[in-house]
Amino acid sequence: MKKSIGKEMPLYPAPVSVIASYDKSDRANVMTASWVGICCSEPPCIQVSIRKSRHTHDSILIHQAFTINIPSSKYIAETDFFGISSGSRCDKFTESGLHAQKAPNVEAPLVEEFPISIECELLDTLNLGSHVMFIGRVVNTLVSEECLDEKNKIIPEKISPFCIAPGNGDYFALGEKIGKAYSDGNKFMKRKI
Amino acid sequence: MKKSIGKEMPLYPAPVSVIASYDKSDRANVMTASWVGICCSEPPCIQVSIRKSRHTHDSILIHQAFTINIPSSKYIAETDFFGISSGSRCDKFTESGLHAQKAPNVEAPLVEEFPISIECELLDTLNLGSHVMFIGRVVNTLVSEECLDEKNKIIPEKISPFCIAPGNGDYFALGEKIGKAYSDGNKFMKRKI
Numbered sequence: 296m297k298k299s300i301g302k303e304m305p306l307y308p309a310p311v312s313v314i315a316s317y318d319k320s321d322r323a324n325v326m327t328a329s330w331v332g333i334c335c336s337e338p339p340c341i342q343v344s345i346r347k348s349r350h351t352h353d354s355i356l357i358h359q360a361f362t363i364n365i366p367s368s369k370y371i372a373e374t375d376f377f378g379i380s381s382g383s384r385c386d387k388f389t390e391s392g393l394h395a396q397k398a399p400n401v402e403a404p405l406v407e408e409f410p411i412s413i414e415c416e417l418l419d420t421l422n423l424g425s426h427v428m429f430i431g432r433v434v435n436t437l438v439s440e441e442c443l444d445e446k447n448k449i450i451p452e453k454i455s456p457f458c459i460a461p462g463n464g465d466y467f468a469l470g471e472k473i474g475k476a477y478s479d480g481n482k483f484m485k486r487k488i
Numbered sequence: 489m490k491k492s493i494g495k496e497m498p499l500y501p502a503p504v505s506v507i508a509s510y511d512k513s514d515r516a517n518v519m520t521a522s523w524v525g526i527c528c529s530e531p532p533c534i535q536v537s538i539r540k541s542r543h544t545h546d547s548i549l550i551h552q553a554f555t556i557n558i559p560s561s562k563y564i565a566e567t568d569f570f571g572i573s574s575g576s577r578c579d580k581f582t583e584s585g586l587h588a589q590k591a592p593n594v595e596a597p598l599v600e601e602f603p604i605s606i607e608c609e610l611l612d613t614l615n616l617g618s619h620v621m622f623i624g625r626v627v628n629t630l631v632s633e634e635c636l637d638e639k640n641k642i643i644p645e646k647i648s649p650f651c652i653a654p655g656n657g658d659y660f661a662l663g664e665k666i667g668k669a670y671s672d673g674n675k676f677m678k679r680k681i
Contacts, residue, residue, distance in 0.1 A: 297605065297630040299592070300640050302532045304626055305604050306503050307558050307649040308662055309526065332525015333502065333654060334537040335616035339495045342535060342621075344527040365500050368666055376673030390676050399492070411498050412490065421614065423528035423623070428535075430616070433497055437490035447493050451653040451660070456500040458651065458662075459669060460644040461526060466672070468663030469501055473561055473650060476657035480569030483584050 308458035308467060313364040313377055314343055315395065315404045315412075316354035323395035323404035325387050326351045327378030329459050330426060331363065339433040340418060344426040350382035355417060355429055360401035363431070365411035368457040368468055375466075400435045410439040410454050501651035501660060506557040506570055507536055508588065508597045508605075509547035516588035516597035518580050519544045520571030522652050523619060524556065532626040533611060537619040543575035548610060548622055553594035556624070558604035561650040561661055568659075593628045603632040603647050 309329040318324050330344040341363060345352050355361050366374040373391045380387055388395050395404040398414045405412035415431025422428075442453040457466050502522040511517050523537040534556060538545050548554050559567040566584040573580055581588050588597040591607045598605035608624025615621075635646040650659050 296633050298633050298636060298640065300629050300631055300636070300642075302626045303629040303642075304526050304532050304534060304606065305558065305629065305631070305642050305647075306505065306524065306526055306534060306556065306606070307604065307644060307647055308501065308503060308651055310499050310501060310503075312499065330526045330528070331499065332527070332535060332537075333497050333499055333523045334525070334535060334621050335523070335619040336539075337618040338616075339497050340616055341497060341499060342525060342527060344525075346529075363499065365498065371667045372672045372675055374673070375667065375669060375671065376676040379670055379673050380677065385678075390678065411500065413497065413499070418616075419614070421612075421623075423531075423533055423611075425530040426528040428527050430614075433495045436493050436496040436498065438493055438498070440489050440491050443491060443493070447491070449493075449496075449498050449653070449656060451500060451656055451658055454498075454500055457666060458501055460642070463642060463644055464669035464671075465644055465665050466667035466669060467644070468666045469651075470661030470663035472658050473661045474564045474568065474659035476568060476652060476659060477572055478568065478657075479565045479659070480567070480572050482565055483569040484573065485578075485583060 303462050305462055307460055309461045311374060311457055311459050313366055313374060313406055314351055314361050315364055315406055316351050316361045317358050318354040319357055323388060324350055324382035325377045327374050340430050342428050342430050344428045346426055358402040359417040360403040361415050362398050362403045362405045363413040364406040364409040365456050366409045367455045371466055410442045412437045496655055498655055500653055502654045504650055504652050506559055506567060506599055507544055507554050508557055508599055509544050509554045510551050511547040512550055516581060517543055517575035518570045520567050533623050535621050535623050537621045539619055551595040552610040553596040554608050555591050555596045555598045556606040557599040557602040558649050559602045560648045564659060603635045605630045
């Protein structure tokens with residue numbers, strides 16, 4: 296039996312990403328975001344939704360670009376710090392000891408220590424209420440060499456990403472590999488459909 | 489050192505959700521979607537991006553509603569089947585043995601066996617290219633009683649959700665709890681910021 300619990304959004308599990316941008320003074324800043332998701336394959340687009348009050352909100356509008364950085368679980372405390380502090384009041388890179396680096400293709404920084412950085416150009420914005428959705432068109436992705444196989448494919452376990460249970464706040468590690476997409480469902484295929 | 493790998497979207501890890509809707513004949517149908525993400529807190533909204541060719545695309549437009557269902561990992565094969573088959577050619581509920589049930593608040597079905605069903609009314613659509621983004625306003629969420637604590641809060645481990653490595657296709661279980669949001673980052677707080 297299911298029970299109604301109101302307007303909750305337990306989209307389990309949600310990714311934990313770090314959005315990097317330059318502010319109006321061209322200072323590199325970061326914020327943690329889980330209100331994110333892939334939203335188109337061609338062109339490749341990812342949406343990142345941000346409260347209007349966040350320092351990052353104006354920064355993205357000014358530079359029309361941002362990067363989405365995927366932290367490894369060893370940087371869980373730094374990542375959480377990026378979410379609870381404000382770039383208008385401190386330099387998050389200095390405080391955390393992590394390093395910003397200019398992204399090669401967009402007017403935004405990336406987090407050097409994180410294994411994945413996705414470079415995005417701002418394609419569109421949508422004001423939804425508490426949050427503004429920034430739709431980024433992916434122009435390039437950078438991955439730490441040690442997380443790639445010989446064919447330049449990402450080895451997910453080497454990224455060691457973590458995720459969050461929205462509404463609960465628990466961070467979880469990636470668990471065991473338990474299946475394969477476009478394959479496990481074949482057992483229900485009676486005929487070619 | 490990081491290496492450019494092109495326009496990839498390794499937003500690790502991405503949730504695996506099942507979108508349920510009624511089609512033009514009022515038949516319950518489901519499709520698996522990972523191009524999803526929370527996009528606003530107030531009003532609570534989730535975006536689901538779907539190829540125009542999918543049966544679900546038209547169904548949502550007709551009924552202006554859908555549910556987002558979070559499968560447990562024990563239904564990994566059924567969930568994968570919902571992604572590789574088409575509702576225009578088969579009845580996915582019949583073929584998989586799972587059951588549809590009318591959602592209490594919107595014109596859409598839900599998947600009875602899955603622990604979470606989020607009821608959404610269509611708020612807006614955005615044509616991005618290969619995919620159309622459907623923005624759903626959450627009107628209610630239903631959770632299996634055995635996954636709730638005595639305060640009606642979800643126990644993430646009891647949901648036993650799984651996730652996918654986009655671009656790779658591996659399904660992963662939820663791993664261990666390794667941290668707490670709005671807390672782990674405090675160690676970098678020099679002052680109240």
